[in-house]
Amino acid sequence: xxxxxELQQIVEQRLEQTRRQRLHSHxxxxxxxPDLAEDDPQRRARFEAHMSGDAPVNAEKVWGDxxxxxxxxxxxxxxxxxxxxxxxxDAGRTPLxxxxxxxxxxxITNNHVLEDAASAGDAWVQFNYExxxxxxxxxxxVYALRPDLYFHAVSWQDLDFTLVAVGxxxxxxxxxxxxxxxxxxxxxDKHAKGATVNIxxxxxxxxxxxxxxxxxxxxxxxxxxxxxxxxxxxxxxSPVFNDAWEVVALHHWGSPHLSTALPxxxxxxxxxxxGVRISAIxxxxxxxxxxxxxxxxxxxxxxxxxxxxxxxxxxxxxxxTLPSPAPVEARLSVPIEITVRLGTPGxxxxxxxxxxxxxxxxxxxxxxxxxxxxxxxxxxPGLGVPLAxxxxxxxxxxxxxxxxxxxxxxxxxxxxxxxxxxxxxxFLTATNIDGATYIPxxxxxxxxxxxAAEGDQWFEDTxxxxxxxxxxxxxxxNSRTFDRGHLTRRSDPTWxxxxxxxxANADTFHFTxxxxxxxxxxxxxxxxxxxxxxxxxFGATLDRSRLSVLQGPVFAPDDPVYTDTAGRDLQxxxxxxxxxxxxxxGVPQATALLVSQRDLLPLPRKPVLPGGDGSPPDVTTFLTSxxxxxDQTGLNFTSLAPYDTFRPPPAIPHAEGAxxxxxxxxxxxx
Numbered sequence: 234x235x236x237x238x239e240l241q242q243i244v245e246q247r248l249e250q251t252r253r254q255r256l257h258s259h260x261x262x263x264x265x266x267p268d269l270a271e272d273d274p275q276r277r278a279r280f281e282a283h284m285s286g287d288a289p290v291n292a293e294k295v296w297g298d299x300x301x302x303x304x305x306x307x308x309x310x311x312x313x314x315x316x317x318x319x320x321x322x323d324a325g326r327t328p329l330x331x332x333x334x335x336x337x338x339x340x341i342t343n344n345h346v347l348e349d350a351a352s353a354g355d356a357w358v359q360f361n362y363e364x365x366x367x368x369x370x371x372x373x374x375v376y377a378l379r380p381d382l383y384f385h386a387v388s389w390q391d392l393d394f395t396l397v398a399v400g401x402x403x404x405x406x407x408x409x410x411x412x413x414x415x416x417x418x419x420x421x422d423k424h425a426k427g428a429t430v431n432i433x434x435x436x437x438x439x440x441x442x443x444x445x446x447x448x449x450x451x452x453x454x455x456x457x458x459x460x461x462x463x464x465x466x467x468x469x470x471s472p473v474f475n476d477a478w479e480v481v482a483l484h485h486w487g488s489p490h491l492s493t494a495l496p497x498x499x500x501x502x503x504x505x506x507x508g509v510r511i512s513a514i515x516x517x518x519x520x521x522x523x524x525x526x527x528x529x530x531x532x533x534x535x536x537x538x539x540x541x542x543x544x545x546x547x548x549x550x551x552x553x554t555l556p557s558p559a560p561v562e563a564r565l566s567v568p569i570e571i572t573v574r575l576g577t578p579g580x581x582x583x584x585x586x587x588x589x590x591x592x593x594x595x596x597x598x599x600x601x602x603x604x605x606x607x608x609x610x611x612x613x614p615g616l617g618v619p620l621a622x623x624x625x626x627x628x629x630x631x632x633x634x635x636x637x638x639x640x641x642x643x644x645x646x647x648x649x650x651x652x653x654x655x656x657x658x659x660f661l662t663a664t665n666i667d668g669a670t671y672i673p674x675x676x677x678x679x680x681x682x683x684x685a686a687e688g689d690q691w692f693e694d695t696x697x698x699x700x701x702x703x704x705x706x707x708x709x710x711n712s713r714t715f716d717r718g719h720l721t722r723r724s725d726p727t728w729x730x731x732x733x734x735x736x737a738n739a740d741t742f743h744f745t746x747x748x749x750x751x752x753x754x755x756x757x758x759x760x761x762x763x764x765x766x767x768x769x770x771f772g773a774t775l776d777r778s779r780l781s782v783l784q785g786p787v788f789a790p791d792d793p794v795y796t797d798t799a800g801r802d803l804q805x806x807x808x809x810x811x812x813x814x815x816x817x818x819g820v821p822q823a824t825a826l827l828v829s830q831r832d833l834l835p836l837p838r839k840p841v842l843p844g845g846d847g848s849p850p851d852v853t854t855f856l857t858s859x860x861x862x863x864d865q866t867g868l869n870f871t872s873l874a875p876y877d878t879f880r881p882p883p884a885i886p887h888a889e890g891a892x893x894x895x896x897x898x899x900x901x902x903x
Contacts (some may be wrong), residue, residue, distance in 0.1 A: 251452045254460065258426050267449060270427030279422035284477060306476070310431065313478045314443065316415045318358040320470065324356055325375065326693040327598075327703070328438025330469040331484075332358060332874055339529055340378070340399050341417075341514075342470030343485045345389040351379035352395045359385040360412050361405075363441035370440070370709045370798050374405030374412075383529035385521065392509050392517055392892065393485045394657060411711050415472055416536040418716070419512035424481040426450050430460050432484060434471035437690045439764040440709070456513045458482045460506055473508045482508025510658055586619045589865040598692050598739045602637070605740070607644025608663040612781050616814060617819035618873055619684040620663055623783070624651050626869050627660055640873050643745055644693060646737035647726035653788065656804060659702045661785035661868065664722040667771035672727050672734035691717055694743045704744045707797040711749070713838045714795070715805070718750025719891040720784055725765060748786050749805045751833040753852075760854040760896045761811070761828045767899055768815055784811040787827075787865050790791035793834065807831045810862055814873065823876040825862045827893070828854045855893040856901070878903035 258270040267351050271277040316334040320342055332342035340358060347353040359373040379400035384396040399409060424430070432444045452459035458481065460473065473482035486507040515517060515537055522530050610618040621640065624631065631641035632654030643650040648664035693699055719741055726737035740746075768780055786806030794802050811826045833852065859877040863870045880903070881892050896902065 242725070251454065251459065251638070254426075254452045258449070262427060262449055262451070267427035268425075270449075270451070271425040271650075273425075276421065277425050280425040280428065283422040284428075284475070300337070306478075309478045310374075310443070310474075312413055313415055313472070313474060314433045314441065315411075316413050316855040317433045317435075317441060317472060318360045318412075319362045319373075319441075320356055320358055320439060321438070322352070322356050323693065323695070325359070326699065328435065328690060329356060331433075331435045331471040333433075333470075333472045333480075334399070334409075334412055335396070335417050336414055336529075336532040337410060338399055339383065339396055339533050341394055341396050341483065343389065343483065343685070344386050344393045344395045345472050345485070347378075347395045347397060348389075349386070349387075350384045353378045353380040353384060353395065356398060357403065357540075360409075361407070362435065364712075364816065368713060372405060374407040374409075375403045376409065377401055377403055383527060385518075385527075385530065387517060389485075392514060394483055394509060396518075396533065414536060417511050417515050417518075418479060418517040418537050419535065421512070423475055423477075423479050424450060424453075424458065424607055426453060426521075429476060430481065431474045431476065431478070432468070432471050433474070433482070433548075434468040436468050438705075439762060440712075453510075456510055458508050458510055460508065482509050483514065484508040531894075585862035598742070599736050600695065601645070602694075602696060605646050605736075608640065608647075608781075609665050612665040613779055613814060613816050613821070616816055616876065617872070618650065618663070618781055618814060620651075622872065623869050624660060626867055627653070630655055631660065632657075632697060634696050635698060636696045643696060645726070645740035645746075646733055647728065647742070648721045648740070648746075650721075650743075652697065652701060652745060654701050656786075656788055656806075657701055658788075659720055659745060659785050659807065661783050661866075662746055664721045664725050664782045666725050666765060666780040666782060667728040667778065668767070668780075670728045671724075672729070672731060673724065691742050691747060692739075692743055694745050697745065702744050703749070703797075703803060706799055706801075707749065707795070707803055710798040711795050714751060714834065715749040716752050716754070717744075717747045718754060720746050720748055720786075721782075722762070722765070725782065745763055748809070751830045751836070752838050753833050753836060754830050760899070760902075761809075761826065761852075763899075764811070764813055764824075764826065764854075764902065767902060768813060779815070781814040782811065783814070785866070786810075788867075807834075808865070812859070812862060812870070812873070814876075821876040822878050822903070823859055823870075823873045824878045825857045825859050826854055826896075827857050827862070827865070828852060854896045856896060856903075857894075858892045861892050 254272075257272065261267060261270040267283075268277060271280070318332055318334075318340065320329045320332050322329055330342055330346035332340045332346070335341045347356060356378050358376050358378060360376070361371045362373040365371050377400040379398040382400070383396070383398035387393065387399075402409070428450055429449050430450060432448070434442055434444070436442055448461055450458055450460045458473070460482075469485055469516040471484040472480045473484050475481050484506060489765065515534070518530060518534060522534065555582045561626055608618075608620060610620055612618075620642070628640075630653055632652035633639075633640055634643070637643065641651060643652065647666075648662055650662050652658070653660045691705065693702065693704055708715060721741055723738060723741045726741065727734040728737075764782060765782060769778065787808035787810055788804075788806060789808070792804040792806055795805050796802050808827060808829045808831075811828075813824045813826070815822050829851065856879055858881075859870050859874045862868075863874075877892070879892065894901070
């Protein structure tokens with residue numbers, strides 16, 4: 234099983250090995266000489282001859298900044314992309330990563346995605362999980378995996394790949410043969426340092442995405458390639474193609490650079506990634522065939538003789554009909570060194586090398602929900618928060634659980650959620666925040682890190698009926714309007730021990746903690762997002778280092794209706810509320826806020842430019858009274874009302890006369 238500590242050791246061991254190589258590549262690329270990044274003249278010449286002559290797609294300019302390729306580049310790329318699939322578990326609920334067909338019946342992915350035959354047997358593969366030309370989701374073709382027929386793995390510490398047979402179709406109307414396959418080839422002229430690569434992936438378990446060209450190979454060992462490209466959790470197992478759409482690597486790691494500039498000050502990209510070289514995988518498979526022959530493995534190696542992706546647009550060579558083999562599992566651990574996602578090229582350093590632990594790009598959630606303490610109502614000294622009393626007025630509307638307390642309370646690490654069964658969204662989330670023991674979590678590793686970033690892989694909670702939760706089909710159907718918005722923020726509950734912080738980070742990515750938020754909402758609501766940090770940093774007394782935050786949507790009868798991919802309607806909340814509880818200098822305080830996304834809803838998704846046309850519109854966050862929040866939500870906040878910090882303005886320019894005060898600066902917060 235993947236171990237962060239062991240991975241950290243590998244990173245430290247390999248850091249110095251490729252430092253100079255990556256520095257050389259970056260220097261040549263930055264100075265407009267990417268061809269000179271390849272320091273092997275024979276490889277450079279073979280690669281250039283192949284790409285401009287006998288490659289399936291001829292690149293008219295192999296080096297430099299010009300993006301001249303034959304128009305057939307798009308056709309062949311589309312054919313190659315058909316072989317790429319999303320790997321899921323929990324009957325399609327939880328995305329694990331990406332994989333692709335390497336023969337008519339065999340799929341490859343990372344070993345850290347499918348670690349053993351048992352995990353492969355529980356997984357499905359979804360082909361055509363993508364948007365069509367009208368940005369409408371295509372109905373995927375879903376297949377079971379059959380590790381009982383063929384399973385071959387090399388551990389994540391080594392070459393990190395798993396081959397598994399694809400079984401019967403579970404959903405859809407297509408055929409497996411129509412997906413084609415991407416053969417594995419060990420020919421020595423498929424890549425060179427300085428050349429561009431293309432990645433087809435399901436980042437974060439989302440629809441199929443392509444990262445095209447502009448992504449340069451910067452380093453190479455006998456086993457791996459390092460390249461710069463955009464990948465996220467869920468990209469593990471993606472094919473890395475050259476510009477002729479030949480697979481050159483199996484993507485498996487990604488994390489930030491150790492520095493962000495060359496010695497002369499030129500800026501570097503923020504990510505470098507690693508993929509296992511296909512030539513190393515083919516060599517390993519040939520050695521495995523010598524020890525344990527298998528018809529499925531023979532099929533993969535026979536397909537490797539092909540020089541282009543095979544599919545319906547260009548019929549593959551005839552394959553001999555293979556007999557159904559006896560179940561075979563071959564697990565191979567090759568005694569080799571592997572480099573994993575290392576730091577950026579930079580000057581040779583003296584003293585201990587800085588480290589940046591990397592990790593497989595797969596988010597993991599602890600399904601042992603019995604170890605979650607949930608929200609603590611006595612977390613703040615002198616200010617009790619009786620959650621059961623707060624939700625008592627809506628108790629009959631709370632979604633029942635398949636497993637858990639009859640109250641419907643879903644406990645997570647340092648926060649709890651109560652679901653509205655009719656609206657399929659949370660009535661509220663209640664979170665304890667301890668600034669004194671806060672630990673930021675890095676999204677690409679899921680482990681403690683110096684900086685935290687947002688993530689995109691979401692999970693269903695098995696304790697509640699999926700029909701009572703808004704899940705991915707809604708966000709897929711409405712991706713041009715809505716993002717999957719956290720209620721309890723990802724960074725709020727990540728405190729305590731590293732183990733608890735990691736668990737809390739993953740817990741916030743449950744759909745129960747999610748509400749449809751307009752895509753501009755997170756970019757434009759400054760005070761709404763920052764209020765927790767403001768109060769944690771406002772002063773240094775011990776009692777200011779803790780907060781309890783209650784928040785959720787305001788369910789109004791006139792909320793607009795949107796439809797998911799299954800034709801099911803959802804009333805999307807327009808307003809959100811937040812109640813920040815704290816004790817300052819021994820005095821309990823409760824600050825209530827309201828914000829609306831109504832004015833954003835007509836705006837379709839498009840790039841947001843800094844300044845000028847395309848800038849995100851202002852969205853006003855209002856301070857309000859605890860009593861008004863109670864009226865809006867139907868919840869019972871009477872025990873917290875005595876601590877209300879709201880002071881209404883002298884005149885309230887609001888049509889309904891509601892107690893609201895706009896926040897225009899941090900000084901407006903009480």
